[in-house]
Amino acid sequence: MKQKLLLTPGPTPIPPQVTSRMSEGMIGHRSSDFNQLMENIQPKLKTLLGTKDAVAILSSSGTSALETAMVNLVRPGESIVIIVSGAFGDRFRNIASTYPFDVHVYDVEWGKAVDPEAFENFLDSKENIKAVFSQSCETSTAVVHPLNALGKVVKSYNDETLFIVDGVSIVGGMKFDMEKDGIDCLVTGSQKALMLPPGIAFVAMNNAARQKASNHDLPRFYLDINRYFKALDENSTPFTPAVSLIQGLEKVLEIYEQDGAESIFERHAKMRDMLRAGLRALDFEMLVDDEYASPTVTAFKSDEEELKVVKDKLQNEHQITIAGGQKVLKGKILRIGHMGYMFPHDMIRVLAALEAILSDYRNEKYYGKALAAAQEAYYE
Numbered sequence: 461m462k463q464k465l466l467l468t469p470g471p472t473p474i475p476p477q478v479t480s481r482m483s484e485g486m487i488g489h490r491s492s493d494f495n496q497l498m499e500n501i502q503p504k505l506k507t508l509l510g511t512k513d514a515v516a517i518l519s520s521s522g523t524s525a526l527e528t529a530m531v532n533l534v535r536p537g538e539s540i541v542i543i544v545s546g547a548f549g550d551r552f553r554n555i556a557s558t559y560p561f562d563v564h565v566y567d568v569e570w571g572k573a574v575d576p577e578a579f580e581n582f583l584d585s586k587e588n589i590k591a592v593f594s595q596s597c598e599t600s601t602a603v604v605h606p607l608n609a610l611g612k613v614v615k616s617y618n619d620e621t622l623f624i625v626d627g628v629s630i631v632g633g634m635k636f637d638m639e640k641d642g643i644d645c646l647v648t649g650s651q652k653a654l655m656l657p658p659g660i661a662f663v664a665m666n667n668a669a670r671q672k673a674s675n676h677d678l679p680r681f682y683l684d685i686n687r688y689f690k691a692l693d694e695n696s697t698p699f700t701p702a703v704s705l706i707q708g709l710e711k712v713l714e715i716y717e718q719d720g721a722e723s724i725f726e727r728h729a730k731m732r733d734m735l736r737a738g739l740r741a742l743d744f745e746m747l748v749d750d751e752y753a754s755p756t757v758t759a760f761k762s763d764e765e766e767l768k769v770v771k772d773k774l775q776n777e778h779q780i781t782i783a784g785g786q787k788v789l790k791g792k793i794l795r796i797g798h799m800g801y802m803f804p805h806d807m808i809r810v811l812a813a814l815e816a817i818l819s820d821y822r823n824e825k826y827y828g829k830a831l832a833a834a835q836e837a838y839y840e
């Protein structure tokens with residue numbers, strides 16, 4: 461028997477205590493037990509998403525939350541800006557192009573973070589922009605955008621312009637404060653830093669966003685967020701939810717409370733630092749500058765042939781799964797996820813495996829190099 465290690469940027473491993481909670485047995489979603497579950501979850505969920513307002517839970521993948529934000533917060537004909545710095549900004553662009561919106565794309569080189577000043581100039585050149593959409597972590601490049609600075613740019617452009625953030629691959633791995641960062645709507649999914657299987661998505665909206673969503677004329681049914689908030693007032697959901705995932709979520713939120721969210725965020729940052737130090741000791745180039753490197757996923761470059769050997773050997777000889785590049789970055793980078801139920805010793809395991817693979821492939825001894833660099837990053 462061999463122990464597998466899943467280090468992709470979603471889905472991610474599930475803690476055994478969460479698996480166990482999810483298999484305790486089904487409860488009816490129109491029962492007082494379920495209402496109690498929803499009531500228990502809500503305050504902790506708000507803390508994790510950094511909001512004092514209600515957080516809706518949809519039973520669908522993260523993309524549904526992206527689309528929900530869009531169809532509830534943009535009216536037909538309205539002008540919006542989408543920051544596209546990778547595959548998931550592109551997802552926002554594709555969703556928007558399905559609807560009758562006036563879409564302006566702000567393209568950012570893949571692997572780079574948005575420069576707030578340049579973005580401000582772009583935004584100021586557009587009239588009557590009603591909403592700005594961005595990722596927090598663009599999973600395809602492993603960049604984290606400077607949300608606080610972007611929030612300020614959006615609000616100084618027009619206080620009523622909504623700032624909508626996709627936090628799918630980072631909520632749970634980094635502190636969020638919607639009010640401080642000027643975020644009106646934050647969405648995320650279950651299968652990444654939140655240590656759950658794929659299947660539920662979250663939508664947090666402040667008052668301004670709720671107001672806009674409630675006075676809205678774009679046709680929508682399952683994704684009408686007003687239904688979710690109305691049901692939430694009764695600690696319920698409008699449709700049959702993924703009950704077992706919500707049971708698991710209760711356990712996840714207990715873990716955040718017991719371990720302390722700050723220490724979990726710190727662990728994520730440590731894993732990033734260890735990995736970057738270790739990968740550099742293996743002579744890999746990072747795709748992203750240190751300042752904007754995500755605490756949940758890391759991307760490194762090499763030539764296509766070497767990347768293929770590394771990914772395949774990690775999988776076949778070391779039972780470690782990592783991810784390749786997407787779209788224009790296919791064959792140019794590999795990505796290692798370090799979010800949720802992943803730990804510093806997992807970084808040691810993947811770096812040790814990389815030392816072995818590269819010592820053989822490059823015919824140069826790397827043993828101990830990445831490990832020493834990672835340990836230094838961990839302990840210093």
Ligand SMILES: Cc1ncc(COP(=O)(O)O)c(C=O)c1O
Nearest residue numbers: 521522523548599626628629649
């Ligand atoms: C930043 C980001 N947004 C959106 C999505 C889409 O989520 P899903 O695949 O759950 O629909 C992902 C998935 O990887 C993501 O990383």
